[in-house]
Structure formats: structure tokens, C-alpha cells
Amino acid sequence: MPKSRKTDISISVIKRLPRYYRFVGELIKQGVVRSSSGDLAEKMSLTASQIRQDLNCFGGFGQQGYGYNLIELRKEIGKILGVDCGYKTVLFGAGNLGKAIASHMNFEKYGCELIGIFDSDLRKTNERVANLKIMPVSDMERFFEEKKPEIAILCIPKASAQELADKLVAMGIKAFWNFSHYDLKVSHKDIIVENAHLGDSLMMLSYGLTNSNNEEAEEE
Amino acid sequence: MPKSRKTDISISVIKRLPRYYRFVGELIKQGVVRSSSGDLAEKMSLTASQIRQDLNCFGGFGQQGYGYNLIELRKEIGKILGVDCGYKTVLFGAGNLGKAIASHMNFEKYGCELIGIFDSDLRKTNERVANLKIMPVSDMERFFEEKKPEIAILCIPKASAQELADKLVAMGIKAFWNFSHYDLKVSHKDIIVENAHLGDSLMMLSYGLTNSNNEEAEEE
Incomplete structure (x- = not known):
């Protein structure tokens, strides 16, 4: 024990x-x-x-x-990690990356359950991704009242990230998985933000290669 | 200065x-x-x-x-980051995630240039993603000899990740951007590995929610 x-x-x-x-x-x-x-x-x-x-x-x-x-x-x-908790999760931004995250990730394995996908582009409404119909942002309020999601995945352009995040916090979201290349400012200290800044990650490779090349050059 | x-x-x-x-x-x-x-x-x-x-x-x-x-x-x-270096980059695994990474990322902004996409599924050969034709793995050798890529992005299942990584190191790859849920073992200390373990990142959210909930429960 x-x-x-x-x-x-x-x-x-x-x-x-x-x-x-x-x-x-x-x-x-x-x-x-x-x-x-x-x-x-x-x-x-x-x-x-x-x-x-x-x-x-x-x-x-x-x-x-x-x-x-x-x-x-x-x-x-x-x-300890909470992998059996099935936290209700919604995704915003059904572009290439958003759709891939929705279909690729085995959410249940990691303690989450993807229950909704939203996109501001009305042409995407009702398109299906990961067995869910993409919803228009106008459905958000009704959906949140009914389902009370706790995690929001942001796959939206950085220009709209902060505004949406503020709205989502007001509507009860407690944690963000943030793929927007923008560092969210959250007003409550209890709100959890996990950044997945893919660009930063890629730059670490360029840094590594550039600086190992430099070292080699210096040694010569 | x-x-x-x-x-x-x-x-x-x-x-x-x-x-x-x-x-x-x-x-x-x-x-x-x-x-x-x-x-x-x-x-x-x-x-x-x-x-x-x-x-x-x-x-x-x-x-x-x-x-x-x-x-x-x-x-x-x-x-310092090497964002103007245009490191030649190849991607392995044109599933949902691989395709999204290829189309979504602005590689040039981060010091890389995506020059090739490979998939072991021959039905995908010649399909176009991010203006590149998906190539079969059998084209790898010829392609590497000609183009000498330095970065490999791995979006393949973890079961094949280590074997492919070993092969790629032998063929001259110097850095990995690893989306396979597997920690690569690389034999040369100069090989750079940047892990993008999305599952680990998602679990940090579940951890955060679970433990903030616990703390609240303990306080009550």
C-alpha cells in the first residue's frame, strides 16, 4: 500500500x-x-x-x-494523473491541426472525453470529425449549460485566442490545452494552461543544429 | 553590438x-x-x-x-535560434497528425524547409500534402543521397519508431521531431531529439484538474 x-x-x-x-x-x-x-x-x-x-x-x-x-x-x-476521470473536453478550431488532434488523440486514455468541436466557419457546420458534428460558435452557450465541459483545446489563430479564452473561463472552463501560438493570460490562478507551442518546439531543433554546427566550426 | x-x-x-x-x-x-x-x-x-x-x-x-x-x-x-537556416526536413507517417503537421506548420518561419513526406502505405503514394507528393519508403535511399535532409519528423506508430530512427541516423539525419509516443534511444550524443509527446501533455491537464479537485475536497 x-x-x-x-x-x-x-x-x-x-x-x-x-x-x-x-x-x-x-x-x-x-x-x-x-x-x-x-x-x-x-x-x-x-x-x-x-x-x-x-x-x-x-x-x-x-x-x-x-x-x-x-x-x-x-x-x-x-x-494520480487522473487518467480515469474522463474530463469533458471541447475543441475550438477545426482546421488541419484541430481535426488531426480530434481524430488522432486517444482522449480516453489520457483522462479526457472529447464531447464537442466548434468552428467559427459556418461552412464547416455539421461536417463530422472523430464522430462528432462540428458546431457553430453560436451553439456554445446552450452546449456549455447542458454539458458543462471542463477542458478546452484551442486550435484557433492566435489573434482570437485571448478573447475566446476569457469567454470560456467565464463559462466554466477550468483547463486549456493551447495550440495557438500565443501565451494565454488567465485571471484565475486555478485555471490550468498546458501549452503545446509546436513552433517553439521546432525552433529548439533549429537551435540545436545551428549551435552544434557552430561548435564544430569553432573546433576546426 | x-x-x-x-x-x-x-x-x-x-x-x-x-x-x-x-x-x-x-x-x-x-x-x-x-x-x-x-x-x-x-x-x-x-x-x-x-x-x-x-x-x-x-x-x-x-x-x-x-x-x-x-x-x-x-x-x-x-x-541564435537558426531561424534562417532552412534545415532540410522530411516527415514520416502521413496519417491525420502527419498531414496536419505538414500543412499547418509554417516551417520556414522556424528554420526548416519541408522537402519530403514518406509513408509506408503504398495507397498514399503520390497523394499531395503541403504541395509535396507522398513518397513510398522504398524511395528513401535515393532521396536521401540526393537531398541530404537533416531533420526527420516522426508521426508514425511507436512500434516502428526506434527501428526507423536507427535507420535514419545511419542515413545522416541529425535531429528528430518526435510525435511517436515513444522515447527514442539514439546512439550518438550529437543527435538532437525534441519530443512532442501530446499524450503526456494532455495528461498534465488531467493531473492538474484531478489534483486541484482533490485539494478542494480536502479543504471542505
């Missing part, structure tokens, strides 16, 4: 949790049922002591001399 | 560069031509001293009493 959780867990530990969840899931698929922190460390390119420290923050799941029961570990990490 | 750059810059500073680049670009678009670190700080929700420290790592661009010349600042950050 896991011990009680620490209350002040650093964000870097929390950010590693999805990775633990993925890795442990992979091992279980391969038929592995238990693993020492050393084994896990090797597979995840971390150190055994880091793994023990990380998992200890959440109450520790290992037993001395036995290691981790992977099925239990995965269940517990999943519980 | 910027002073010389530090050689050991922390990864967290580097990761903030794309954001500086974006923000400064926005300000220029709004007609702003210079800005103090205090102004920038307020807009970016950072502190003025952090901005000064960050930009100092790269040689410093400000002038006492004048602030930053934004056009010059953007040019210099762009140069």
Missing part, C-alpha cells in the same frame, strides 16, 4: 509522471510484472535513486527486495 | 528563447520599436532581472537608459 503523498511536489517530478506511466505500461504489455528501480532506471535513462525519490513523493510503491509491482504502480500513477 | 556569448548556457534559458522571439515579434508587429526589460517583463510575466540575465547569456542586446532595440533583438535571437 502506498504511503501518504507529499503535498509540495516539484513540477519537474510531476512532469515525469506521464513518462513513468507510459514506460510501465510498455513493460506490462511485454509481460513484465515487476521491476527494480535499477531496471526501470536503465530503461528510462534515469538513475535508480531518482526513480525512488520521484515515486516516494507520491507515497512510494516499491517493496524492499521485491521491487515494484508494475500493475499496481501503473494503477497508482494513473490515479 | 552584442557582446560575446557565454558557452555554458542552461537549458532553461535556451528553452525561453523561442518565447522571447515570439513576443518581440508580436511587439514589432504592433509598431513598438524599443522596450525596457521592465516592459518586456510585464508583458511576458517574467521579472526584469530574469530577462536581463537571460539575454546577457547571449551577449546582451540592451543599452543602459535606452532599453532594447526590438528589431535588432529579434534578429539576434533569430540568428
Whole structure:
């Protein structure tokens, strides 16, 4: 049984949790049922002591001399991450990226349920994506009153992102998955924003290549 | 004129560069031509001293009493990031997500040029995405010899990701933008991997909601 959780867990530990969840899931698929922190460390390119420290923050799941029961570990990490919560999720902006996110992501696996897609372009209304009909923005109010979604995915141009976000917060949205290349300002501290700034991510590659090239040039 | 750059810059500073680049670009678009670190700080929700420290790592661009010349600042950050380098980029996996990435991303803005798309499904061969014909994997060798791409975007299922990555490294790929839900193992330390694990990102939202709900429950 896991011990009680620490209350002040650093964000870097929390950010590693999805990775633990993925890795442990992979091992279980391969038929592995238990693993020492050393084994896990090797597979995840971390150190055994880091793994023990990380998992200890959440109450520790290992037993001395036995290691981790992977099925239990995965269940517990999943519980911490909330992967069974099925948070009601709506997506805004059914362009290329929005449609791909809607169809590609296995939302239920990650604790969410996609229940609505909105687009301001009326020509898209009633087009189907991921088994959902695209709705016009004018349907938002009625839909929100009835369904009370908690997560909004923003795949809209950055120029409209802040205005929409403000409106959505007022309508009860508690978390944003933000693909608009814009850093949302949210007035309530409890609103969660997870940015997926793909352009920033791509620039990190250009940075890496440019600067490794520079280093080579300097060495010559 | 910027002073010389530090050689050991922390990864967290580097990761903030794309954001500086974006923000400064926005300000220029709004007609702003210079800005103090205090102004920038307020807009970016950072502190003025952090901005000064960050930009100092790269040689410093400000002038006492004048602030930053934004056009010059953007040019210099762009140069550091390599946004004018046009790294030749190929994409693997023309499913929903791959196609959306190919059509949605403004590659040239981020230092890359998308020059080829491959898919193992022969029924997709010659289909056009982002003005490129999808190629069969059998064309890879010829294409790589001729074009020498440096960046590979992986939008393929995780089961095939490692095998393809190994092959691509052997063929000269130097950097991966990895959308496969799998942490690539690369043998050369100089190979750059930028993960875009969308599932992990989505789980951070579920985590946030679950744990803010828990805290509320505990407070009651």
C-alpha cells in the first residue's frame, strides 16, 4: 500500500509522471510484472535513486527486495494523473491541426472525453470529425449549460485566442490545452494552461543544429 | 553590438528563447520599436532581472537608459535560434497528425524547409500534402543521397519508431521531431531529439484538474 503523498511536489517530478506511466505500461504489455528501480532506471535513462525519490513523493510503491509491482504502480500513477476521470473536453478550431488532434488523440486514455468541436466557419457546420458534428460558435452557450465541459483545446489563430479564452473561463472552463501560438493570460490562478507551442518546439531543433554546427566550426 | 556569448548556457534559458522571439515579434508587429526589460517583463510575466540575465547569456542586446532595440533583438535571437537556416526536413507517417503537421506548420518561419513526406502505405503514394507528393519508403535511399535532409519528423506508430530512427541516423539525419509516443534511444550524443509527446501533455491537464479537485475536497 502506498504511503501518504507529499503535498509540495516539484513540477519537474510531476512532469515525469506521464513518462513513468507510459514506460510501465510498455513493460506490462511485454509481460513484465515487476521491476527494480535499477531496471526501470536503465530503461528510462534515469538513475535508480531518482526513480525512488520521484515515486516516494507520491507515497512510494516499491517493496524492499521485491521491487515494484508494475500493475499496481501503473494503477497508482494513473490515479494520480487522473487518467480515469474522463474530463469533458471541447475543441475550438477545426482546421488541419484541430481535426488531426480530434481524430488522432486517444482522449480516453489520457483522462479526457472529447464531447464537442466548434468552428467559427459556418461552412464547416455539421461536417463530422472523430464522430462528432462540428458546431457553430453560436451553439456554445446552450452546449456549455447542458454539458458543462471542463477542458478546452484551442486550435484557433492566435489573434482570437485571448478573447475566446476569457469567454470560456467565464463559462466554466477550468483547463486549456493551447495550440495557438500565443501565451494565454488567465485571471484565475486555478485555471490550468498546458501549452503545446509546436513552433517553439521546432525552433529548439533549429537551435540545436545551428549551435552544434557552430561548435564544430569553432573546433576546426 | 552584442557582446560575446557565454558557452555554458542552461537549458532553461535556451528553452525561453523561442518565447522571447515570439513576443518581440508580436511587439514589432504592433509598431513598438524599443522596450525596457521592465516592459518586456510585464508583458511576458517574467521579472526584469530574469530577462536581463537571460539575454546577457547571449551577449546582451540592451543599452543602459535606452532599453532594447526590438528589431535588432529579434534578429539576434533569430540568428541564435537558426531561424534562417532552412534545415532540410522530411516527415514520416502521413496519417491525420502527419498531414496536419505538414500543412499547418509554417516551417520556414522556424528554420526548416519541408522537402519530403514518406509513408509506408503504398495507397498514399503520390497523394499531395503541403504541395509535396507522398513518397513510398522504398524511395528513401535515393532521396536521401540526393537531398541530404537533416531533420526527420516522426508521426508514425511507436512500434516502428526506434527501428526507423536507427535507420535514419545511419542515413545522416541529425535531429528528430518526435510525435511517436515513444522515447527514442539514439546512439550518438550529437543527435538532437525534441519530443512532442501530446499524450503526456494532455495528461498534465488531467493531473492538474484531478489534483486541484482533490485539494478542494480536502479543504471542505
